Amino acid sequence: MAEKPIIVYFRNDLRLGDHPALSAAVASGRPVLPLFIADDNAPGPWRRGGASRWWLHHSLAALGADLEQSGTPLTIRRGDTAQEIVRVAHDVGADTVHMSRCYEPWSRQLEHSLKDQLSADGITLNRFAGHLLSEPDLIATKTGGPYKVYTPFWRQMSTLAIRRPVPAPCKIRPTLNVPDGPTLDELDLRPKKPDWAHSFRPIWQPGERSARHRLNAFLESDIARYHERRDRPDLPATSLLSPHLAFGEISPAHCWHAAQMHAARNPAGANGAEVFMKELAWREFSYHLLFHFEDLPTQPYRPEFQHFPWAEDGAESVVTAWQRGQTGYPIVDAGMRQLWTTGWMHNRVRMITASFLIKDLLIPWQRGEAWFWDTLVDADLASNAASWQWVAGSGADAAPYFRIFNPVTQGRKFDPDGAYIRRYVPELSSLPTKHIHAPWLAPAEVLAASGIRLGVTYPVPIVEHAGARARALAAYATLKAN
């Protein structure tokens, strides 16, 4: 008599290690059925973007291979989540479904309706933690409310005992006689024509194994000086773990404990490790905000920003210039082109490009948020929304209104040799460092010697920063008036 299998429904938790939902299923001793459902239940604008779909394809391939090695294939389905789970459960006689909790508003809705629909069919749904260091509803101020400022949130979080990672199961009992579903290729997640992802391949290797290599490499080298160098886009200084975390190929708890252990063993590198852990806590804080303010991705957290006087004229052409890295400000263009060609942008440059769109161009932050959502391989609803609002000043714990990045100053400070610009804006590569952050100020003969014709080979700045800054300050001043 066959035992009833347990379905493990995978979403943004594409790993075997530190996967409580999977481990609990394996520990039951029953057969397991790992299941992925291609079902974009996210509302329109939040469908997975192109870059994320590319990543998802390769991540699923890696997960499938790892599962095979542990003794079971990954089953794929397409369609409505609840219907497909019920169908698969009936096909194989499963009465239990395990899944990791997700925190996007639509995912929370799905989990609730799923629980009801499944229980109507006599199927139990068990949800497990795993995507975060702690559950967003477990952290609260003394009065029981959500935190709205990062520092006190961090103070409390850093005192919590973070869940210990559970090891990957060595052997998974497969479920037999599972009807065929679509293959991974049939999900059609990769770009066809044009195949823009060719420039992603040399940089990124999706999958759990690669995520762990990335973390270990980071611990061995760059974490020790992370606190000093993490703002330098020209240096290999950051962990590059963001897409792996976004798809759950590695758990934040795993990263947290690894960093903590590293700090304990290498006191010299403890500062870097702590700053890295604080970055993990920023991710956590973003989820905390999203959990308590579901409209965070679309509505300004501070309501007075509903009335912000955004620019109307010529908005489309400047947005296009920004997206294509044709603003005439080299550090901005380098960042936007890094995003376009690699699906990722350095954190410091994300702030610079975001500040430019919002404050120099006076374009609503939601436009930038949508573009990042479509083009980032690490697109994450909570981090993306919280960060764009933070730059706009409309969010929790927001930047003061007068904090307007000067793209030239920022470039000189954080890309002092211009190496980052030269990498992503090759038409400027011959320009001497002295002029590389502001080519329009370079003498004509220097431009000529560098093969640059402003307005032809590289754009003249689409706005004049000093004037744009004054305009932004005036726009922000209107918020105070009422």
Added chain:
DNA sequence: TTTTGAGTTGTTCGA
């Protein structure tokens, strides 16, 4: 209840 201290990431200007 009221008070107090603090709040990721900046720029500019004038001494």
Added chain:
DNA sequence: GTCGAACAACTCAAA
């Protein structure tokens, strides 16, 4: 060239 102050006022969190 360097350095400190100004740039608002407000909200948050805890005592």
